[in-house]
Amino acid sequence: MGPTHPRTPTPVTVPSGTQQRAGREASVHRKPSALDAPSLDPAVLAEFFAERGRDLPWRAPGTSPWAVLVSEVMLQQTPVVRVLPVYLRWLARWPTPADLASDSPGEAVRAWERLGYPRRALRLHAAAITIVTDHHGEVPPLVADLLALPGVGEYTARAVAAFAFGATEPVVDTNVRRVLSRAVRGVDEHGPATAADRAELAALLPPGAGAAARFCAAVMELGALVCTAATPDCQHCPIADGCAWLRAGRPPGPPRPAAQTWHGTDRQARGVLLAVLRESPAPVGTVRFDLAWPSQVQRARALASLISDGLVQQLAEDRFALPGTQTADGGQR
Numbered sequence: 484m485g486p487t488h489p490r491t492p493t494p495v496t497v498p499s500g501t502q503q504r505a506g507r508e509a510s511v512h513r514k515p516s517a518l519d520a521p522s523l524d525p526a527v528l529a530e531f532f533a534e535r536g537r538d539l540p541w542r543a544p545g546t547s548p549w550a551v552l553v554s555e556v557m558l559q560q561t562p563v564v565r566v567l568p569v570y571l572r573w574l575a576r577w578p579t580p581a582d583l584a585s586d587s588p589g590e591a592v593r594a595w596e597r598l599g600y601p602r603r604a605l606r607l608h609a610a611a612i613t614i615v616t617d618h619h620g621e622v623p624p625l626v627a628d629l630l631a632l633p634g635v636g637e638y639t640a641r642a643v644a645a646f647a648f649g650a651t652e653p654v655v656d657t658n659v660r661r662v663l664s665r666a667v668r669g670v671d672e673h674g675p676a677t678a679a680d681r682a683e684l685a686a687l688l689p690p691g692a693g694a695a696a697r698f699c700a701a702v703m704e705l706g707a708l709v710c711t712a713a714t715p716d717c718q719h720c721p722i723a724d725g726c727a728w729l730r731a732g733r734p735p736g737p738p739r740p741a742a743q744t745w746h747g748t749d750r751q752a753r754g755v756l757l758a759v760l761r762e763s764p765a766p767v768g769t770v771r772f773d774l775a776w777p778s779q780v781q782r783a784r785a786l787a788s789l790i791s792d793g794l795v796q797q798l799a800e801d802r803f804a805l806p807g808t809q810t811a812d813g814g815q816r
C-alpha cells in the first residue's frame with residue numbers, strides 16, 4: 484500500500500562535527516522531493532476544488548438536506564448533465580419530503596422522466612413517506628437513520644450525512660474509489676466501493692468542522708474531471724507528485740467489463756412502455772404499447788416486469804396507469 488497520510492519531510496541526521504561548526508540543531512529537514520508528496524493532500528485538493536469544482540445547484544450554500552438526498556439518488560449511475568434539469572423541476576415541485584409524500588408514487592415516476600432506473604423514483608417517494616412518518620418531515624442527520632430509509636445504501640447515507648450535515652464520514656463512490664486505488668495504492672482497480680475502501684478513506688479524512696466533507700467532495704470531483712476511468716489526465720492532475728500509480732508507471736489493471744448494450748434490450752422496452760404512460764394523463768390500453776414497441780414477446784415481458792416492480796398499475800384487463808395516479812372509480816388524482 485502506498486503512503487496514506489500527509490507526511491512531514493524526513494529528518495536527516497547531520498554529523499556532529501558539522502553541527503558544531505554550523506552551530507545548528509542535531510537534525511535538519513532535507514528539501515522535500517516529489518517522493519514526499521502525500522497521495523491525497525487535503526490542502527492541494529481543497530485548492531483544486533475551489534478552482535475547478537463545478538458550480539452545481541446541490542453544492543450551493545443553504546441547500547436543504549432533502550435536496551442533497553434527491554441529488555444523490557438521481558446521480559446514482561446517471562451523469563450530472565442529465566440529472567440537472569430533472570433535479571431542478573423535482574425540487575421546484577416537491578421542495579420538502581412532505582410535498583412528495585402527499586403526492587402519488589406514479590407522479591414521482593412521471594417526474595423522473597428519462598433518468599433511467601425508475602425504481603429509484605419509487606424508493607425516493609417511499610423515503611419521503613418514512614421521513615414524514617418517522618422523522619417529523621426532516622431528513623435525519625445520522626448514517627444509521629439514513630440507512631433505514633428506502634433506497635438509501637452505504638454510499639448515499641454517508642454522502643447525505645457529509646454533504647448536507649458536514650459529518651466526518653468516508654464518502655466513497657466509484658470516482659473516489661478509482662482515485663483512492665490509483666493515487667494511494669498504486670493500482671488501477673474498478674468496481675463498487677467496499678468497506679475496506681471506506682476504512683482507508685476514513686483514515687485520510689482531515690480534522691475540523693466540515694473539512695472531511697469538502698475533502699471527499701474534492702476527491703470525487705478529481706475522479707469525475709481528471710482521474711477518469713479511461714483517460715486519466717495525469718499531466719494536469721494536482722496530486723500527480725504523490726500519485727503511487729503514476730510513480731509505478733501506470734500499470735494496467737484488470738480488463739474493464741464491456742459497456743452494456745441498450746438498444747433492443749428488455750430495459751429499453753421497459754423505458755419505452757413507461758414513457759407511454761408518463762406522457763399520458765389518462766390510463767392507456769395495450770394498443771398504445773403495441774404501437775410503441777414492435778416485439779410482442781418482449782413487450783409482454785417488459786410490461787409484466789414493470790407491474791411486478793410497482794412501476795405500472797393494472798386497473799383492468801386492458802387499462803394501465805402509473806401507480807396511484809388514478810382514483811378507485813377511475814378518475815384522476
Ligand code: SF4
Binds near residue numbers: 709
Ligand atoms: S496522477 Fe493520474 S492516476 Fe494519479 S490521481 Fe492524478 S489523474 Fe489519477
